[in-house]
Amino acid sequence: MSDRKGSVEQRLEQRGVTRRDFMKFCTIVSATMGLAPSFVPKVAEALTSTQRPPVVWLSFAECTGCTEALLRTTYPWIDTLLLDTVSLDYHEALMAPSGEASEKSLHETVTQNSGKFICIVDGSIPTADNGVYGMIGGKTFLGIAKDICPKALAVLCVGTCSAYGGVPAMAPNPTGAKSIQDAIGIKTVNIPGCPPNPINMVGTIVNYLLFGKLPEVDQLGRPLFAYGKLVHDQCQRRSHFEMGEFAPSFQSEEAQKGYCLYELGCKGPETYNNCPTVKFNDGTSWPVQGGHPCIGCSEPDFWDKLSPFYKPI
Amino acid sequence: MGERLVIDPITRIEGHLRIEVEVADGKVKNAWSSATLFRGLEIMLQGRDPRDAWLITQRACGVCTYVHALASVRCVDDAAKITIPDNARLVRNLLHGSQFLHDHLVHFYHLSALDWVDIVSALQADPQQTAKIAGEVSPASRSGVNDFRDVQNRLKKFVESGQLGIFANGYWGSPAYKLPPEVNLLAASHYLEALRQQARTARMMAVFGAKNPHPQTLAVGGVTCATDLTADRLAEFKYMWQETMDFVNNVYLPDVAAVAGFYKDWGSIGGTTNFLAYGEFPENEKEPDSLFLPRGAIFKRNVAGVEPVDIGLIEEHVKHSWYEGDQALPPAKGETKPKYDAFDVDKRYSWMKAPRYKGEPMEVGPLARVLVAYGKGNEAVKKSVDGLLKTVGIPQETLFSTLGRTAARALETKVIGDAMEGWITQLVENVKKGDNKIYQSFDMPETGMGTGLNDVPRGALGHWIEIKDKKIGNYQLVVPSTWNLGPRDAADKLGPVEEALIGTPVSNPKMPVEIIRTVHSFDPCIACGVHVIDPQSNEVYQFRVV
Numbered sequence: 001m002s003d004r005k006g007s008v009e010q011r012l013e014q015r016g017v018t019r020r021d022f023m024k025f026c027t028i029v030s031a032t033m034g035l036a037p038s039f040v041p042k043v044a045e046a047l048t049s050t051q052r053p054p055v056v057w058l059s060f061a062e063c064t065g066c067t068e069a070l071l072r073t074t075y076p077w078i079d080t081l082l083l084d085t086v087s088l089d090y091h092e093a094l095m096a097p098s099g100e101a102s103e104k105s106l107h108e109t110v111t112q113n114s115g116k117f118i119c120i121v122d123g124s125i126p127t128a129d130n131g132v133y134g135m136i137g138g139k140t141f142l143g144i145a146k147d148i149c150p151k152a153l154a155v156l157c158v159g160t161c162s163a164y165g166g167v168p169a170m171a172p173n174p175t176g177a178k179s180i181q182d183a184i185g186i187k188t189v190n191i192p193g194c195p196p197n198p199i200n201m202v203g204t205i206v207n208y209l210l211f212g213k214l215p216e217v218d219q220l221g222r223p224l225f226a227y228g229k230l231v232h233d234q235c236q237r238r239s240h241f242e243m244g245e246f247a248p249s250f251q252s253e254e255a256q257k258g259y260c261l262y263e264l265g266c267k268g269p270e271t272y273n274n275c276p277t278v279k280f281n282d283g284t285s286w287p288v289q290g291g292h293p294c295i296g297c298s299e300p301d302f303w304d305k306l307s308p309f310y311k312p313i
Numbered sequence: 314m315g316e317r318l319v320i321d322p323i324t325r326i327e328g329h330l331r332i333e334v335e336v337a338d339g340k341v342k343n344a345w346s347s348a349t350l351f352r353g354l355e356i357m358l359q360g361r362d363p364r365d366a367w368l369i370t371q372r373a374c375g376v377c378t379y380v381h382a383l384a385s386v387r388c389v390d391d392a393a394k395i396t397i398p399d400n401a402r403l404v405r406n407l408l409h410g411s412q413f414l415h416d417h418l419v420h421f422y423h424l425s426a427l428d429w430v431d432i433v434s435a436l437q438a439d440p441q442q443t444a445k446i447a448g449e450v451s452p453a454s455r456s457g458v459n460d461f462r463d464v465q466n467r468l469k470k471f472v473e474s475g476q477l478g479i480f481a482n483g484y485w486g487s488p489a490y491k492l493p494p495e496v497n498l499l500a501a502s503h504y505l506e507a508l509r510q511q512a513r514t515a516r517m518m519a520v521f522g523a524k525n526p527h528p529q530t531l532a533v534g535g536v537t538c539a540t541d542l543t544a545d546r547l548a549e550f551k552y553m554w555q556e557t558m559d560f561v562n563n564v565y566l567p568d569v570a571a572v573a574g575f576y577k578d579w580g581s582i583g584g585t586t587n588f589l590a591y592g593e594f595p596e597n598e599k600e601p602d603s604l605f606l607p608r609g610a611i612f613k614r615n616v617a618g619v620e621p622v623d624i625g626l627i628e629e630h631v632k633h634s635w636y637e638g639d640q641a642l643p644p645a646k647g648e649t650k651p652k653y654d655a656f657d658v659d660k661r662y663s664w665m666k667a668p669r670y671k672g673e674p675m676e677v678g679p680l681a682r683v684l685v686a687y688g689k690g691n692e693a694v695k696k697s698v699d700g701l702l703k704t705v706g707i708p709q710e711t712l713f714s715t716l717g718r719t720a721a722r723a724l725e726t727k728v729i730g731d732a733m734e735g736w737i738t739q740l741v742e743n744v745k746k747g748d749n750k751i752y753q754s755f756d757m758p759e760t761g762m763g764t765g766l767n768d769v770p771r772g773a774l775g776h777w778i779e780i781k782d783k784k785i786g787n788y789q790l791v792v793p794s795t796w797n798l799g800p801r802d803a804a805d806k807l808g809p810v811e812e813a814l815i816g817t818p819v820s821n822p823k824m825p826v827e828i829i830r831t832v833h834s835f836d837p838c839i840a841c842g843v844h845v846i847d848p849q850s851n852e853v854y855q856f857r858v859v
Contacts, residue, residue: 052474052476052478054476059329061350061352062375063327063372063373063374063375063376064327064328064374064375064376065372065374065375065376065378065526065527066375067375068375068376068378068525068526069375069526071419071508071511071512071515072512072515072525072526073512074512077508077509077512078508078509078512079505079508079509082478082479082508083467083471083478083505086478087476087477087478088478088479089476089478089479089481091479092322092324092325093324093325093326093327093424094324094325094423094479095324095325095479095480095481095483096324096325096427096432096479096480096481096482096483096484096485097324097481097482097483097484098320098322098323098324098325098825098829099319099320099321099322099323099825100320100823101482101483101484101824102322102324102482104482105481105482108481108482126351126352129653132653133350133351133352133653133664134329134349134350134351135329135331135349135350136321136322136329136349137321137322138321167352167354167357167369167372168352168353170357170369171357172356172357174352174353174356174357174651175351175352175353177352194372194527195375195526195527249752249754250532250534250535250536250537250539250751250752251535251539251750251751251752251753251754255537255539255540256539256540256749258539258540280519280523280524280525281512281515281516281518281519281524281525282512282516284516284519284520284524285519285520285522285523285524285541286523286524287523287524287529287530289523289540289541290521290522290523290524290528290529290530290537290538290541291523291530291537291538291539291540291541292523292529292530292531292532292537292538295368295529303357303369307361307362307365308361308362308364308365309362309364309365309368310362310364310365311362
């Protein structure tokens with residue numbers, strides 16, 4: 001055990017990650033997942049195992065915002081994730097080969113790792129007219145999803161599009177876009193958000209690496225460690241809500257004082273997510289801190305059900 | 314008739330793109346660019362609150378995140394006749410500057426570098442030599458022998474694991490790769506370093522933007538980040554800006570010059586003919602006069618004769634796109650109806666329309682902006698262009714090429730980054746004297762028309778809105794990648810990327826790395842480009858699926 005620990009430290013150092021940096025990440029992940037501090041070393045071990053689990057990332061009707069969000073991970077950095085934590089065998093926006101050679105990568109890993117790879121999906125699936133609105137290599141997204149997803153150990157839907165339909169499914173949903181679950185009838189773990197915080201993506205993967213199983217989820221398939229509480233209940237401006245202190249306009253003394261954005265349309269009271277506690281971009285900010293109401297971007301059908309966005313609930 | 318070669322999917326881009334080329338005698342003779350995803354954003358916008366439009370259009374793309382948000386608030390500001398406060402203009406400029414710095418870095422290192430850099434060859438490099446080269450081209454830190462040996466060992470270990478992940482099945486060893494192993498190691502090392510730098514640069518946007526991607530502090534009328542205009546937040550922003558500029562000056566620009574030196578022949582491959590820039594970064598409320606990067610059009614590569622732009626002369630063609638009819642129409646009068654019948658490069662082959670200015674295909678993006686600014690005598694642009702040409706040792710006409718496009722992107726990163734310092738200083742001065750105005754309240758008009766013209770990392774971007782009963786009546790986007798990657802038009806004139814591909818060498822059709830180089834140099838963003846649906850009627854579309 002002590003040898004192994006030593007080697008973990010060495011490997012971290014080789015990667016330019018100080019042990020202190022790395023343990024900080026492990027602490028954040030453990031805390032995000034609601035684990036006791038004693039789990040911190042185990043998280044570190046899980047993240048540095050010699051066998052990197054194969055991951056296939058499928059992109060359907062999406063905007064690549066979820067991939068960009070993943071690139072913003074800082075503990076661990078994305079290069080550590082790619083070179084040392086998982087084996088990302090297919091990801092169109094990042095992989096070296098194109099065309100036939102890229103398709104080869106997909107089919108090699110799906111064949112060799114059938115039942116063992118993690119499939120991450122961003123984007124919903126256009127189902128109208130036999131799925132003709134989205135094609136890769138002459139195949140429809142619908143066909144690709146039906147072929148690949150059932151062969152995976154687990155399907156993680158990253159972003160509100162793959163989880164619940166999202167942008168393409170917005171009324172009047174011209175392409176018949178559906179979530180992965182609805183389009184092909186399989187159970188998925190959903191990490192919604194537009195895009196979701198990378199710490200919630202990485203946290204879900206770590207849960208799998210650490211416990212060999214996926215995290216506990218709510219009835220909408222969302223991991224409880226990230227989506228178990230309302231934004232409203234964790235908001236730094238909550239005391240202003242309780243005191244009845246509201247900002248009436250973006251240019252007001254109350255807005256300058258950081259009062260509650262409820263009257264400007266904040267959807268925090270109807271949205272389950274950990275934005276106020278985890279924040280985005282290494283804890284830099286989140287929408288309400290930036291003076292803008294929450295738009296409820298991790299809730300199913302929020303584009304239709306929670307809009308117009310500047311109208312109070 | 315040459316051999317037909319299809320590359321689908323084109324990877325390391327945003328979205329879903331298919332390229333088909335005809336190859337004869339080792340060169341591309343003909344080319345077809347096809348977008349293969351259709352989402353239909355515009356119809357979703359109809360009937361909604363115009364204030365919500367930016368949140369929706371921003372989701373056109375998560376790579377060019379922010380730019381559709383900016384274009385959207387600008388077109389609604391215009392329709393509601395709002396003049397935004399000075400601080401709002403500065404914050405919007407700073408957010409946009411952050412977007413440029415981030416986007417161009419990621420494009421060079423993570424979306425296009427692997428077309429020029431053979432990662433596998435880096436394993437053969439002598440780290441000592443790499444350190445020597447690094448020292449000659451740049452004062453960057455983390456460039457010692459041990460640094461490069463560490464990277465090499467890390468890559469070796471990765472390769473030995475047998476799990477090559479995103480690097481599996483790359484075109485490694487293709488004769489098209491020209492860098493010596495030592496330079497490959499230098500670039501591979503910076504590929505990894507840039508993966509971290511981009512996350513730090515993205516943080517810059519989050520200071521005043523609340524998050525990245527998809528920031529959330531814009532509003533029609535200004536910005537919302539009232540509590541972030543403080544000394545510590547301004548300092549935080551400036552610190553991250555400085556860190557990014559150090560990377561741009563000491564790593565990105567020297568790398569582009571070093572790599573370009575080995576690919577001088579690419580200074581005569583991949584060029585186009587006409588260029589269009591809307592211009593960007595208003596320095597006061599007067600547009601386009603106050604734009605830091607100017608507006609203009611160039612025809613037939615006549616850089617000295619930059620013409621003013623008349624937006625009324627833009628038309629979108631659909632003869633070769635999966636839409637009904639074959640009439641070219643101005644964006645505001647778009648009458649297109651999606652109609653997929655079959656994939657046929659001789660008939661219809663893309664979900665993108667083909668925008669034309671004065672009937673001509675126009676390249677948009679960094680090269681267009683740099684050429685227009687150069688032609689109009691912008692000192693900062695002139696100085697950096699002439700400097701780079703001299704460093705690499707190539708003549709001015711090589712700008713019209715895949716290499717020129719790649720270099721222009723790097724050059725404008727520095728020019729825009731340098732300009733940001735002035736905007737930060739102005740914002741500091743305003744806050745210091747007690748000006749905290751960030752938002753102008755307004756009444757939404759019953760009816761109105763608005764235009765938002767922008768020049769964003771990938772090129773000229775326009776949003777058009779028509780307001781009816783205080784709601785969105787019609788909304789149109791004409792985006793950079795549609796200009797660059799759209800198909801042929803009614804007169805069968807090739808789109809810019811199709812034109813650029815003609816003459817591209819193909820050393821091995823199984824490893825079409827040269828084709829991908831030129832395609833990537835346009836930084837395609839397909840989700841942005843394909844969004845159009847019938848703005849006039851909400852009828853159910855009839856699709857004939859074969």
